[in-house]
Amino acid sequence: MPYPSADASNSPGASPPAPLTIGTAGHIDHGKTLLIEQLTGMRADRPYERERGMTIDIGYAEMRDPAGRRIGFVDLPGHERFIRNMVAGATGIDLALLVVAADDGVMPQTREHLEILDLLRVKRGIVVLNKVDLVDEETAELAEEELREELEGTVLESAPILHCSAASGQGIDALRDAIYAAVSDVASSDDPGSFFCGVQRSFAAAGFGCIVTGVPAAGHLRVGDEVELLPAGSKARVRAIEIYHEAAEQARAGHRTALNLSGVHHDDAARGMVIAAPGAYGPSRHIAVMLRLLPSNRRPLKHAAPVRFLSGTLEDMAKVYLLEGNALEPGMDALVEVRTTEPLTVRDGASFIIRTDNAKETLGGGRIVASLDRPIGRKNVSKHDRLRRWADALDDPRERLRFMLADRGALTPAQLARETQLSREAVATLLETMSGEGELVTLPGGSFTTRSAVDAASTALREAVRAMHKEQPLLEALPIATVRDRAQLDEAQLTAALAELGDEAVVEARTIRHRDHSVKLDGATDRAAKTVLACLEQARFAPPARDQVPDETGLTTKEAQSGFVYLKARGDLRDVAPGILYARSILDEGIRILAKISEGRGHFEPADAKRALGGISRKWLIPLLEYYDRIGATRRDGNGRRLTNKGQAMAEGGIDVG
Numbered sequence: 310m311p312y313p314s315a316d317a318s319n320s321p322g323a324s325p326p327a328p329l330t331i332g333t334a335g336h337i338d339h340g341k342t343l344l345i346e347q348l349t350g351m352r353a354d355r356p357y358e359r360e361r362g363m364t365i366d367i368g369y370a371e372m373r374d375p376a377g378r379r380i381g382f383v384d385l386p387g388h389e390r391f392i393r394n395m396v397a398g399a400t401g402i403d404l405a406l407l408v409v410a411a412d413d414g415v416m417p418q419t420r421e422h423l424e425i426l427d428l429l430r431v432k433r434g435i436v437v438l439n440k441v442d443l444v445d446e447e448t449a450e451l452a453e454e455e456l457r458e459e460l461e462g463t464v465l466e467s468a469p470i471l472h473c474s475a476a477s478g479q480g481i482d483a484l485r486d487a488i489y490a491a492v493s494d495v496a497s498s499d500d501p502g503s504f505f506c507g508v509q510r511s512f513a514a515a516g517f518g519c520i521v522t523g524v525p526a527a528g529h530l531r532v533g534d535e536v537e538l539l540p541a542g543s544k545a546r547v548r549a550i551e552i553y554h555e556a557a558e559q560a561r562a563g564h565r566t567a568l569n570l571s572g573v574h575h576d577d578a579a580r581g582m583v584i585a586a587p588g589a590y591g592p593s594r595h596i597a598v599m600l601r602l603l604p605s606n607r608r609p610l611k612h613a614a615p616v617r618f619l620s621g622t623l624e625d626m627a628k629v630y631l632l633e634g635n636a637l638e639p640g641m642d643a644l645v646e647v648r649t650t651e652p653l654t655v656r657d658g659a660s661f662i663i664r665t666d667n668a669k670e671t672l673g674g675g676r677i678v679a680s681l682d683r684p685i686g687r688k689n690v691s692k693h694d695r696l697r698r699w700a701d702a703l704d705d706p707r708e709r710l711r712f713m714l715a716d717r718g719a720l721t722p723a724q725l726a727r728e729t730q731l732s733r734e735a736v737a738t739l740l741e742t743m744s745g746e747g748e749l750v751t752l753p754g755g756s757f758t759t760r761s762a763v764d765a766a767s768t769a770l771r772e773a774v775r776a777m778h779k780e781q782p783l784l785e786a787l788p789i790a791t792v793r794d795r796a797q798l799d800e801a802q803l804t805a806a807l808a809e810l811g812d813e814a815v816v817e818a819r820t821i822r823h824r825d826h827s828v829k830l831d832g833a834t835d836r837a838a839k840t841v842l843a844c845l846e847q848a849r850f851a852p853p854a855r856d857q858v859p860d861e862t863g864l865t866t867k868e869a870q871s872g873f874v875y876l877k878a879r880g881d882l883r884d885v886a887p888g889i890l891y892a893r894s895i896l897d898e899g900i901r902i903l904a905k906i907s908e909g910r911g912h913f914e915p916a917d918a919k920r921a922l923g924g925i926s927r928k929w930l931i932p933l934l935e936y937y938d939r940i941g942a943t944r945r946d947g948n949g950r951r952l953t954n955k956g957q958a959m960a961e962g963g964i965d966v967g
Contacts, residue, residue: 332383332402336416340439343475405434427464428674429660434465442474500562501735502527503589507622511578519575529561539583539654540592545572581623583654592652593680602673604640620661658703719758719801767809769796784878786820837872845892850922886932904960912949
């Protein structure tokens with residue numbers, strides 16, 4: 310493929326229309342390459358292939374329909390030894406051109422190519438009965454009848470069968486008209502995925518440096534964009550783009566593309582590697598796939614069976630790990646893990662093929678679900694279910710967003726783009742549309758979640774607050790972290806739920822209460838609270854232990870406990886250490902005393918504090934000083950302590966202790 314040229318005929322700023330890509334299929338020597346030449350006037354094969362009389366690697370040609378839409382042809386090799394190249398070229402084609410020679414009829418690679426087209430999910434096709442000039446009319450009709458029987462139950466079952474001769478030109482006009490009709494049925498649309506292009510070829514061009522060629526499978530790319538070469542992970546920048554031999558500012562999915570890259574050497578970009586949008590994809594040896602084993606297989610596929618794994622332009626040896634059972638029967642489907650020898654970069658939703666490890670036979674194929682950072686595991690049923698649900702979402706960009714938001718709770722646009730493998734532009738458009746329709750909600754900080762998730766979170770928060778108020782009626786407000794854990798919400802969900810509840814939930818400092826909640830004290834609890842507080846305030850810095858308060862006050866244990874709960878809820882009582890309670894007023898007084906004895910020297914010793922606090926023993930002194938350290942009012946300084954700025958503010962009454 311020629312390197313990008315500034316002198317190409319189309320405007321560099323033009324965005325080429327979405328093309329139709331046609332891939333040939335069929336047995337060797339059935340006339341695929343000559344048929345393309347008749348249609349396009351271009352030779353898709355190379356001189357060394359002509360000398361050998363067979364197509365070995367992928368060839369290209371093109372033409373335009375009467376409306377000017379470009380039609381690209383991918384000439385695929387028919388020999389069984391080059392199935393790898395056939396798969397690389399057939400991945401992503403819009404229409405298959407199955408070619409069968411009338412004098413040979415259906416042959417082994419005819420059947421194998423049909424199976425591969427089905428596994429690659431090629432939806433459209435045209436069947437050509439070629440070389441009809443070499444047989445009489447009756448033989449041609451018999452060949453067509455045999456072909457019809459072979460096509461039953463395949464992706465091309467309803468495809469038209471056209472009689473042609475690539476050598477004489479017979480039927481070529483009718484074939485061309487059929488192709489034009491197929492072009493008109495294919496809608497033009499920008500692929501919403503992040504850019505992904507498997508490297509088919511790389512080389513160096515004098516004055517330009519590294520050139521890589523391929524057909525992008527997803528997304529779009531512009532001159533000047535940064536790209537990532539995977540699995541190596543090296544970065545490069547796009548200096549120029551060429552589409553079908555013409556310079557362009559943008560490459561898009563489906564176009565045969567050459568990229569002039571700066572920052573990488575052409576030897577580092579081999580076939581099977583990927584040029585991708587940075588951060589959107591990554592290499593892995595663990596690939597979850599939906600595998601369908603061909604009905605024509607002669608035996609089941611065993612657990613951990615060695616295979617060749619092909620997807621796009623890459624190929625690697627691998628093993629198939631079944632998640633259920635020890636064998637997969639012919640014709641059956643299953644979610645499995647493909648574990649490759651080397652880390653590979655694949656795209657969620659892409660097609661793949663598996664063949665025997667000796668490359669003699671196609672076993673099956675299907676769809677890539679996801680690359681994973683570790684093995685799936687047979688017992689991880691919840692992960693199996695998640696992967697199946699993600700597989701169901703792959704065909705619809707909206708469903709991809711819905712799945713990820715339901716799975717993660719809340720994500721930013723950048724996180725959504727990375728997790729869904731959609732472009733940032735596509736994600737931004739979808740978020741705007743879905744938010745406008747009321748399906749999504751924007752959270753503080755710019756993340757998004759679903760309306761249903763916000764409704765569920767607000768319901769869970771409301772129910773948790775009400776339940777905890779009922780369980781602890783003497784608490785005026787509840788610790789918000791405790792309520793969040795009770796409702797099983799993360800911080801983003803909590804924020805969304807609070808915004809949804811509005812003034813129904815009253816949030817102050819680190820607490821929350823329902824607007825209708827108030828503490829209703831009975832006379833006994835009120836008397837108990839006043840008695841407990843009076844006892845602790847009178848004891849000052851040497852209060853009785855918690856379990857001694859009933860004896861000191863004459864209260865029952867239950868009455869004292871109700872007093873503790875109420876006073877702590879109001880903030881009038883603090884736990885200084887296990888079993889040691891102080892009245893808040895005494896703690897306020899204590900910090901003022903410590904501030905006074907620190908004047909001048911700027912610090913105080915434990916002995917100074919002991920004298921100033923009434924000569925209390927170490928039983929109370931040490932827990933009290935450690936409490937002040939813990940709340941940030943004081944800090945250790947050698948053997949002594951200093952008041953912090955926070956402690957000084959507490960001493961002046963600006964900040965409550967605690």
